[in-house]
Amino acid sequence: MKQYSIKDIAKLCNVSTATVSRVINNNGRFSEETKNKVLEVINQTGYMIDDSARSLRTNVTYTIGILVPDIKNPFFADLVQKIEELLFSKNYSTIICNTDKNEKKEQAYLHMLENKKVDGIIVISGSYQHGFKFQSSLKEIPYICIDREPENFHNTVFISSNHYQGGLDATNYLFNRGSQFPAIVVKKINSSTKSRIAGFKEALKNHQVKFLKSHQELKLTNKNAVKKFLAKNPQVDGFFAADDNIAISLIQYLKELNYQIPKQIQIIGFDDIPAANVLTPKLTTIQQNTKKIAQTAVNSMMNAINKQNEKGSQFLIPTKLINRETTR
């Protein structure tokens, strides 16, 4: 039952541990003969390397930590899954840390990741306003940021969708499909939504419409609010929802208020979560290219690990409009 160690293998092969190690790592030179002998014995015994020992010696763990605010969010789940897949193909393990946007958990996880001496950390959409401790402790471990740049991180690699362009495209689409007065609905202001709003405003400008405060609304969180808003602003004939979940509840309220979608009011969302394609009517939305984001992130992570400093770089990944039934 006892696990075999490299010493056992060495003894069984009449060879030194150094040689066994070299064969395992295909590193240094050895004769074809010893190589075969060692491999043979390893196979027979079912010897498994001990990564703790190896890491202790080499200071490399082949493990990456991912900090994610909410793995149940389909966009994050998708992103994490794709990153994990890529890392796996490069022989890295991934430790996924669900922070719940909870400062305590963030700190604790960072501690854990440091203790585990992970080779790098990928931070997805962190808020981390309390970044001080975070930043200082991460001096040693390379990290990159995806989706949202944590406020207290500076001079880091930063990868996200081009939210600005996405917002611009979405709004232009509403115009092109006949809306005269589109409004944007936002719930939380952060670096992503800020860019989407900027895109929205740019589209207005392109269409020679001046941005009024009725163009942007934050509090359409129930049927009544929507009713009131539309009574006050009857000219509104389109909504750019800053994310699909906002769009989903908006559609629900509008249907309850007997508005016709997209005939009277068009709607476009952002993210393309699975539910978007299952609604009645199906949601037109802006899809983020999670695959490309993941690729870029993993690529940057590898560069960071290999001391190829990219700090300060920003990678903006294009989005794609998915036309469904909430636009004309």
Added chain:
Amino acid sequence: MKQYSIKDIAKLCNVSTATVSRVINNNGRFSEETKNKVLEVINQTGYMIDDSARSLRTNVTYTIGILVPDIKNPFFADLVQKIEELLFSKNYSTIICNTDKNEKKEQAYLHMLENKKVDGIIVISGSYQHGFKFQSSLKEIPYICIDREPENFHNTVFISSNHYQGGLDATNYLFNRGSQFPAIVVKKINSSTKSRIAGFKEALKNHQVKFLKSHQELKLTNKNAVKKFLAKNPQVDGFFAADDNIAISLIQYLKELNYQIPKQIQIIGFDDIPAANVLTPKLTTIQQNTKKIAQTAVNSMMNAINKQNEKGSQFLIPTKLINRETTR
């Protein structure tokens, strides 16, 4: 920049490494005075323990591996998130392994987890028919199975929802709401759906209706198939969909065929994925208690780690019917 080791701390404290270690682990005896001194220095230096070294010595990693077929599936995501949270509260790290139901990835991940000497493995809904290598290599590492018992695992702890009861409840509900001839729609046969079907059949028996082959259908994968099926079996006035995704497409087809839901045909699903509550009409479904499943699983895992053998145990967690709009 160099990382402090326990030796450095010991030197700075005029004390042996053994003492430092004992203070860190709050283990063995030491005076209040030395304890304070050591803690003080640790704080000042920012010393961080090296888990590789510790694991090498103790043979304990405080890490658990989770094998999951598809983290993007909301049910799995939910389950994994809850397990992770519980493990975290017990100071365990979680390595989430997304296997994509791909044998190669399963094997490779198991290898990885073994090399990393994780303290335990939680297998979610594995297929693992090719289990030989799996099983043999897992002789040393405790594992438990959730949701579906892998076919080549024997004598393991097994935790899942009570699919039988869920199926029974679902079908009874259709009857109670006025259906005379409910049919069950299944896509894949596995241990979970088998139980759901068994529950369905039991409900038929309870209502003195004999199970005919028209009661169960596997291939309603497009509008036309549904049309044909209903033409041939006009008496069908309710569907128990073996999972919510089946229910969702079913609803879509039925709507396109101008059936009225739930007036003409009632539908009930299984899982309660987020989309279920966003459909038109909203889906009545059977909700799994992921929280309870997660708790039970983590509990069993801890027992397994502590050599409290529960092998052979089965834990069946009750489900809950969520009444929405696809039933009368």
Added chain:
DNA sequence: TATATTTAATAAAACGTTTACAATCCAAAA
């Protein structure tokens, strides 16, 4: 006071690798 007991601390080995350096082997060159 002498002895037994409790408490605090240490020294050193061990965990399983990798690797710098040294040693050996063997064929080819001189």
Added chain:
DNA sequence: TTTTGGATTGTAAACGTTTTATTAAATATA
């Protein structure tokens, strides 16, 4: 034959912990 040098292998230290056995010091007991 001797020398040389490349290829192969070995020796032993090191990585940062924990822990066993031991000692030293302090305290209690007789």
